[in-house]
Amino acid sequence: MTAHMFLGMIAPIGIVLGAPITLALRTLPQGRNSTERGVRGSLISALHSRLGRFYTNPLIALAIFDGSLFALYFTSLFGGMMQSHVGHFFMNFHFILAGTLFFYVVVGIDPNPRKIPHLVRMVILLAAMSIHAFFSVALMSSTTLIDQGYFASLKTPWLLDLLADQNKGGAIGWAMGEIPILLALVATFIQWMRDDSREANRIDKNTARMAAMGQPDELAQYNQYLSELAKKEKDVR
Template identity: 45%
Template structure:
């Protein structure tokens, strides 16, 4: 019955996979009732490109690596939503888990390393005196109380954990997967949760709070074990945690429990990738911050030395003037 209902949602412009997944089928175009994901990805690339163009037109530079990282983030999101992965993600728990991991842990990191907020602040024009434009609105949002709340670890960590345990170990997952709109909301939730979780940890863009590098690493290492434990729990489960995937197409000869265990293994193993990426990014920033601090200390020491030398020379001059009056 679940399988029949699912195919009812996927009739018409929605493509329902009728054969087991292969690489060409996974990479094929995935039609949908509304092309939400393709349009969102194209808009993200276009807006970022327009902002970079505005900077360069006025003579300012923007690192190419930032642009490449943003593009990679958009492309990874498109790869699991606009292709056959999206269709097979409605049939196989393991493929769905690939979607979840990419959207919540890989795409957000790449997007945030592209520094979109910094780019927006630099490229948006400043409104006239007494007026409020897009740049002023963005600055206010960054300093607002809601922004402080959603960037706090007391919000991001529970949200990150609830998006795993609260979704897959409750009836919420089956409810959302019962409709196209619910499925779209869930995919957007994965991406938003990852962006909120990694935003203050990466510390690339401005944020309401700026924790130390050590605290940022602590937040990372607090959240990742919960993710790994989730993958292990799903991988070792002897029963289905969700019922939506309980009846795959009979011709595929697919065991739902075995496929679920594979999905758990994917969730467990995937946590290593974002942990390594974020760890490297934070350590590089930490080292750069130390170098800048050392350089400022050296410059201050040089200025203090020059001031002491000037004061000593002035003292000698006064002594000479006293001993040899004109």
């Protein structure tokens, strides 16, 4: 459980905040001519393709991120994949891929084919936190082993109570899973405040520039228009 939480929760945050897509777009070679896309052009096309837009849908990313936990731990899939090195490798690869996709959508600083409002991102993070807490509590309170056949085949003499160890794994998953999502919530809120500050500065600079050029300020005109509408509505009443 500890390894899965690191792969699915902690490592992906570091990956997406490192802006790997931006790095790739700056370093990958372009096409030799206008008809050849090159590696960089192929990456841009993949980002803005229908498949790219599908997987960057916040609900899809959330379903893959949290749904994978239920699909793996509460079905026979867990034991089947753990019994082979190839299956275990793909399971770990899926965890880090699902986590990277989710955190790319909600806190990533790379170019995203979807413009997702910060409020929506925070709602998705809160939903992920709730679903993950439900999964962890279900694992902590479970009275049956996930895959009794697999764990019994390990024959670990130092681990006599497999069910107690499984319940402990649920507690570890809860603790290690909630903290990264909480940090992502804080990061999203900070991004929201910074974006609002940049937008306010942009509007102020545009207003000052328009005033210096002697041109009407569109924002001021719009606010005046709203004030006049409100005044007329008040007079009618």
